[in-house]
Amino acid sequence: EAQVTQNPRYLITVTGKKLTVTCSQNMNHEYMSWYRQDPGLGLRQIYYSMNVEVTDKGDVPEGYKVSRKEKRNFPLILESPSPNQTSLYFCASSFGLSAGELFFGEGSRLTVL
Amino acid sequence: RKEVEQDPGPFNVPEGATVAFNCTYSNSASQSFFWYRQDCRKEPKLLMSVYSSGNEDGRFTAQLNRASQYISLLIRDSKLSDSATYLCVVNHYGSGNTGKLIFGQGTTLQVKP
Numbered sequence: 001e002a003q004v005t006q007n008p009r010y011l012i013t014v015t016g017k018k019l020t021v022t023c024s025q026n027m028n029h030e031y032m033s034w035y036r037q038d039p040g041l042g043l044r045q046i047y048y049s050m051n052v053e054v055t056d057k058g059d060v061p062e063g064y065k066v067s068r069k070e071k072r073n074f075p076l077i078l079e080s081p082s083p084n085q086t087s088l089y090f091c092a093s094s095f096g097l098s099a100g101e102l103f104f105g106e107g108s109r110l111t112v113l
Numbered sequence: 114r115k116e117v118e119q120d121p122g123p124f125n126v127p128e129g130a131t132v133a134f135n136c137t138y139s140n141s142a143s144q145s146f147f148w149y150r151q152d153c154r155k156e157p158k159l160l161m162s163v164y165s166s167g168n169e170d171g172r173f174t175a176q177l178n179r180a181s182q183y184i185s186l187l188i189r190d191s192k193l194s195d196s197a198t199y200l201c202v203v204n205h206y207g208s209g210n211t212g213k214l215i216f217g218q219g220t221t222l223q224v225k226p
Contacts, residue, residue, distance in 0.1 A: 102159070
């Protein structure tokens with residue numbers, strides 16, 4: 001089954017404790033992206049990757065890191081989480097943006113205390 | 114001004130009603146347009162692309178007005194299962210032609226019996 005898998009789906013952590021949210025897709029997509037969704041603000045792009053070893057900042061990259069060592073994986077790293085990073089996070093992938101269709105993971109709800 | 118703007122609603126309509134959502138975008142260089150559907154606490158999924166000539170998919174009709182820079186979605190004969198948030202998405206090709214998908218914050222539809 002074609003899918004984008006994120007883990008963990010739910011996490012409560014404390015300020016400053018490093019965490020990684022994994023994202024994996026099995027569709028051989030070149031493009032992958034991370035978004036956060038907050039009430040009243042919609043989906044905002046954090047980082048994206050056009051292909052292996054190619055990553056770039058989105059609109060709200062501060063406090064986040066990513067890597068793309070393999071085509072299928074695109075982990076999101078919070079080196080020192082803060083309460084303002086409490087949010088719903090989505091990973092998404094696509095063959096390319098011209099196609100328009102992004103396939104999203106089920107989301108990861110993160111709470112930073 | 115936001116790059117993609119939608120009336121957040123909520124739109125409360127009875128079953129069988131026709132409802133229309135509009136979305137405006139600020140960048141005239143935007144080249145492709147989409148409507149996504151997001152159910153509560155779930156990931157967004159592509160509903161339909163929006164073509165210049167307008168397009169229809171069953172009870173759903175999407176239209177694009179490039180001159181006025183707006184997109185619309187019309188839902189006829191609303192069903193309870195249409196209750197969701199509808200996201201307007203614009204693909205803007207900037208410098209470097211990498212493209213960027215910009216999401217509106219969504220319009221919430223609640224269809225009532």
